[in-house]
Amino acid sequence: MKKPASVTDFLSSRVLRLSNTLGLYASRRYRDEFGVTLPEWRVLSIVASSEPTTARDISRNLATDKGWVGLSAESLRKRGLVQGSADERDGRRILLTLTDEGRKLHSDILAVAQERHERLLKKLPSGSEQILFEALDRLQAEADVMLVEPLPRKGRSKRSV
DSSP states (O other), X not given: OOOOSSGGGSHHHHHHHHHHXXXXXHHHHHHHHHSOOHHHHHHHHHHHHHOSBOHHHHHHHHTSOHHHHHHHHXXXXXXXXXXXXXOXXXXXXXXXXXXXXXXXXXXXXXXXXXXXXXXXXXXXXXXXXXXXXXXXXXXXXXXXXXXXXXXXXXXXXXXXX
């Protein structure tokens, strides 16, 4: 395997660039067509697939900051797309669910997202979709392991150890 010649050749850079490009597309389309920001869509989609759920659970699911999840959830709540209710087991937790209007909006945006998903997969060689998803799952599992590994002590790289 050839070593990357620059940072743009690294797997993480290539995945990030693809993710950012697709995020820009989704952000523009969802804002213009549905009046929803990309963070709001992401929260809406997790609520739809996991309801009832909490901002903390959404944050974990998306591996992102709980602060913007909370802001997005609050924006969706104010617009009548999600509703929050106190958890009967723990009154400090707010459980989020979709409203009927939120379900309709989710369904409409999901159709656009599925269309984009299929368009992208059509660019892959026939039958390779499963291989791609298995590879991404393996890479995510390894990245999750890396995230919990202890870091080398400051000022000492593995080379100097």
